[in-house]
Amino acid sequence: MLGQQFVTAAAIAASVLFILSLGGLSNQEKAKRAVWYGIVGMGLAVFSVMLGPNIGNYWLMIPLMIVGAVVGTMVAKRVEMTQMPQLVAALHSFVGLAAVFVGWNAEMERARVLALKAAGESLDGLSAFAATLAYKTPAELTFLQVEVVLGVFIGAVTFTGSVIAFGKLAGKIDGKPKKYPGGHALNAGAAILSLVLAIAYLNGAGFWTLLLIALLAFFIGWHLILGIGGADMPVVVSMLNSYSGWAAAAIGFTLSNDLLIVTGALVGSSGAILSYIMCKAMNRNFVSVILGGFGGTQGPAQEIEGEQVSIDAGGVSSALNDADSVIIVPGYGMAVAQAQNAVSELVRKLRSAGKEVRFGIHPVAGRLPGHMNVLLAEAKVPYDIVLEMDEINDDFASTDVVIIIGSNDIVNPAAQEDPNSPIAGMPVLKVWESKQVFVCKRGQGTGYSGIENPLFFKENTRMFYGDARASIDSLIPLID
Template sequence: MLGQGFVSAAAIAASVLFILSLGGLSNQEKAKRAVWYGIVGMALAVVFTALGPGIGAYWLMIPMIVAGAVIGWWVAKRVAMTEMPQLVAALHSFVGLAAVFVAWSADLERRRVLAVRATEGAAEEFSAFAALVATKAPDELTFLQLEVVFAIFIGAVTFTGSVIAFGKLAGKVDGKPKQLPGGHLLNAVAAGLCLLLAIAYLNGAGFWTLLVLAALSFFIGYHLIMGIGGADMPVVVSMLNSYSGWAAAAIGFTLSNDLLIVTGALVGSSGAILSYIMCKAMNRNFLSVILGGFGGTSGPAAEIEGEQVAIDAGGVAAALNSADSVVIVPGYGMAVAQAQNAVSELTRKLRAAGKEVRFAIHPVAGRLPGHMNVLLAEAKVPYDIVLEMDEINDDFPDTDVVIVIGSNDIVNPAAQEDPNSPIAGMPVLEVWRSRVVFVCKRGQGTGYSGIENPLFFKDNTRMLYGDARDSIDTLIPLIE
């Protein structure tokens, strides 16, 4: 058992490591070291919290920690990089559900303290947390109740919302926005009932109010995310990340755990900032994403003229061999086909032939922020040729060949040309301004978001149909 001084010192050290970890993730070259900062910080947090004053029941805690570590290791080993977005969503759901359980437990302990006080029981009968509650004045107990309400509401919304986000990302739930009859009115009514239940709870109503509050919040999380289209899932995952942080911070206040407060605030604020950045990159209002959903239309879509013209690998190779500059635009299709290593090999061969090769990364490419960057780093693509949209968009008119691999919305000219398009106003990679565009695509479908792409019908676009990895593997030996 360690004294509170050691625990506080460890909390400060862990907080600093978490901040360094977040800061380092902004740079690809520093990201690996930043992850280790986070790992060490979390190890410090768990160990010193477990050894802190008032902590017991190690006979139960240690097996649970070991079981959790083994399950986490097993899941991490099995999950492919293409499944990382849904794994993140699933992990958010665990945080939300944990917040609900801890909040329920906190209120039960509060009620126990009040019952013991009423019978003039001894404080030594209390558990460590109940003993902490016993030291609180009446107004402090009111704040504890507020923390419990907030933690249950935000935790429950995070749980069911994350479960639905997981389902949409994994393809187990239809990616199209769907709501029950009544739409947003149902969410508003449920939120209003949650407020009434919170008021009743603060005025002495029974534990049942927290159970009903949780049930309504579970519904809000489910219905809210069901009403958001699949193309907005990257923003939704980031938002749920923020929610899980605020839920953790609320529980930190409830448990008087400074480290949990700091960590939750870091996660909550960084997730909110990332959600804002992504909405800005998509020219989307944050509230319209959360309340409206992506995929609805504001009018009849513009008619698309022309037809998709197919090309074989030989034709693409001929254009690449005569090109001086090449830009590759990766999307989720590259991740699904696990084509990143083939793309890396193609890049190496093109550069060896004296071609200028660069990558154009849209802020919301893939289904998770940085998804494409991680895949390319895994395939050892040099960091200095991986450029963000703002860095490369003006260079497309001077580019000989663009290869689009499994992307749709982020290269869709309808964002600029069709005011009735669901993605109207969204900044996109203007690949159509290059001399020729080759699109690696499985077929003629509209893709995950269900939006038709006029790029595929333009005169300077050719479609290379088939699995992305097979297509790129066929190209590589044809490069001279």
């Protein structure tokens, strides 16, 4: 009894800490403390379950926890901020696969208990989970089966979807959308067949139905994310975060773990809300994105006139020295080059020279929501000069110089000018309205989504080719 009381109290405390953590992450100044709330809450959750009633096999559990902690520490130390999006996707896949295994195990235990009871054999020696099943009513066991089906299906979709998202974010899989003949019909057919198998399972068809449901869901997750283009990948990461939360909640119901239910619901609902907000910011239809409906071409793209004109550090620094107002637009290229500290130093020199310097941040800049904000905060850039798209978009027309560092799709005028563009209708930073635009870019290739950018060919745009950090470093000594 004492053990259960401890687990209940710890679950409430951990839930409160998780809620405080989520709430604090909405503010940059409170985010560090909010992360610690989450860390303490997770530590409390792990140890409360470990020390709870009917828990054993510590000889196996503790070594596995140590191995997991060591691996997690090593990965965390090696992962750069540029790799954070794919790391998040990879971690989502673990949650999904865990849900599948828990669901399978729960069904095997349920079938075992029913077989023992039917044969009139002793129920001694059962696992703690199986022992609880022995006292459930037929209605409660049916409800458990529903939980198992949902956990296996959602978990399997999350697993393969996250693996594909990881591959696209890491550049191991082409970021362009790819669908096999049949497209959405294949996904719909697999979902309908999964529903038929779920009904058969609930009517006693056996474990094989869960195996087939998992295989079909693996296909849906794989094909679904494969068909979503790079322009929508930040939404995909958030969406998979939501899926992993609901998978965790399903595990919680199966295991009768209140903390998993609460935590999963928090992650699932917050991920869904974030996905919706991001879709709204990108002028996307939420349902269409999660069904793989965006990311492909809508028709022949408009022809681009002009040519890309390059400029050297001397030309850029001269324009900066003459400017009164400067807006910097960072993107994934800044993260790849680890140029945030060089950018911070450039900003310091420009502000010391009396220039007005601000940052324009698109809601989906980088490959993870908030990616650029974290990098700039790490480089000690003042919070008050880092502005969101809605706050700064009307100011470009009165700005002397815009410096774009590794951004592409979020500054692409085709979103507003070309109805056939894959990103047509997506709100973008209207950098082309400024007097001069300088683009720090490695080469003349397209962005992550593979879409050509007419901005690079405009008369007031100059291409500042090279590694972003080296390019910015070359500007700093030239600022008067």
